[in-house]
Amino acid sequence: MGVNGEKKIARPLRWGMVGGGRTGQVGYKHRTGALRDNTAYQLLAGAFDVDYERCKDFGRNLGVAEDRLYPDYKTMFEEEAKRPDGIEVVSIATPNFTHYEITKAALNAGLHVICEKPLFFSVEEGEEIKKLAEEKGKIVGVTYGFSGFQLLLQMRSMIENGDLGKVHMIELSYTHGFACSDIGDKKNEAQKWRVDPKKSGPSFVLGDLSTHTFYMSQLICPDIKLKEVLCDRQSFVKSRAPLEDNAYVLMHYDNGAVGRMWVSSVDAGSMDSQHIRIVGSKASVEFNDWQPNELIYEVQGKPNQKLYRGMPYLSDACNEFERMNALHTEGLGDSWANIYLKIAMAIDAKNRGDEEALKKINYPDINAGIDGIRWITKCVESADKGGVWVPFND
The missing domain is CATH 3.30.360.10 (Dihydrodipicolinate Reductase; domain 2)
Incomplete structure (x- = not known):
């Protein structure tokens, strides 16, 4: 078996979400993917909903501490940056028109980004974000979940x-x-x-x-x-x-x-x-x-x-990311888990400055976006x- 939950990076990444709340279609897929291997991510913070009360109620039900549930992404990035245990990667599961500004703000806040597709509205925006990510030394992954x-x-x-x-x-x-x-x-x-x-x-x-x-x-x-x-x-x-x-x-x-x-x-x-x-x-x-x-x-x-x-x-x-062995079926949740695990490995390699290891990880990156x-x-x-x-x- 290629994947059995043992850690592939030194420690779980401190992770937050923008969007993906109760009324969204994709939030659960993100959480299923990220948390399937509990050695890869820890969900610590969220701005899950434009309705703050709904965000707090939803976040509490996910087990996120109430003081780390935020009314908007700007507040989350600002407040998390003040914490010694602040998030280091954020997933963006919001409507398309918000992706560019949230991704840019996240990179400027020193965060790695995992974003829904399509990434942005124009190739020029994509190239701008690619340049910014390179300057900041951060990964931008895209959730092509299949x-x-x-x-x-x-x-x-x-x-x-x-x-x-x-x-x-x-x-x-x-x-x-x-x-x-x-x-x-x-x-x-x-x-x-x-x-x-x-x-x-x-x-x-x-x-x-x-x-x-x-x-x-x-x-x-x-x-x-x-x-x-x-x-x-x-x-x-x-x-x-x-x-x-x-x-x-x-x-x-x-x-x-x-x-x-x-x-x-x-x-x-x-x-x-x-x-x-x-x-x-x-x-x-x-x-x-x-x-x-x-x-x-x-x-x-x-x-x-x-x-x-x-x-x-x-x-x-x-077979490298085989999870269940041939006798048991796998499905979309396993696919998302593989994508999230590969992105975690890419973030870890980037953090360590291991560009050779990064080149060997096949994941949907900014260029794919x-x-x-x-x-x-x-x-x-x-x-x-x-x-x-x-x-x-x-």
Whole structure:
């Protein structure tokens, strides 16, 4: 077993949260991820809610001391800096439009940052924060929470080993049907801001969903760089316009490969699934997050195979963060735990000045966050120009 709760860093990191309170959708995922291995983080402080009374009530129920429950992030950063046991890393689980200012304030307060995606509204903001993080000697991690499934690294290893031959096609999708009507837009607090361009940015499902799958494809195929995209997006629930609830994206890669992404929140009947298929000249490999414990491996001219999580025939990179062994299933909570543990290891390496160790830790960093911003920006640009090819890097 790769992970069994033993410490991988010298001591747990003193950790706080901004957002992620009772009415949010993602806060529990953050806490599950961070606290799964109780040797990595300790939750000591929080500004969990814009409603201070609700923040205090919620924080008490989490076991956080009341004098470390704060009305806002600015107060938390200021007061925690005065304490000898003040927080050293903060997670930001708030609406998109707040990420930039909170991340900047956290870095200026001397804190490492773990932030929700999409990171910011513009690549320029991302580059500014990257420079600031480098100046402060701090880590900025991004919670692409699905990217901790170990079998994604098995796919990466198979491509690196040449098992698929030359990669020709990258097929991606992330769809669900839970926004087929506008009921949630009006009644669900976590949904309202996602369909408000002032708060969500220039996209809905491209930012909220497809950034996950796009990052996963980059994790699997790190040496295949996206060259250009063509996007067509729709607002089938008309009140969401100009934000899309469905989009199709075509991709061209620098090695000659092509790709497609379908992203939708109006795929009626679909129960929130991501699908990744990498097609090579010799074989294909396929992953679905509904069945994250197995891969479909198809070699041309041979019977199809299922590769199961936790087995010794998988790569060392895949099995390094194995938690349950092959007889027991793993799920999204395990994926989040892997991401949080890797970020903790990156923070620890950064604190120790061990840049060589840091380079070996594969986690969603500030560069992944910037690429996610660029992905959204370029898809929106292409769609708004009438569905034309636009260069990914320019």
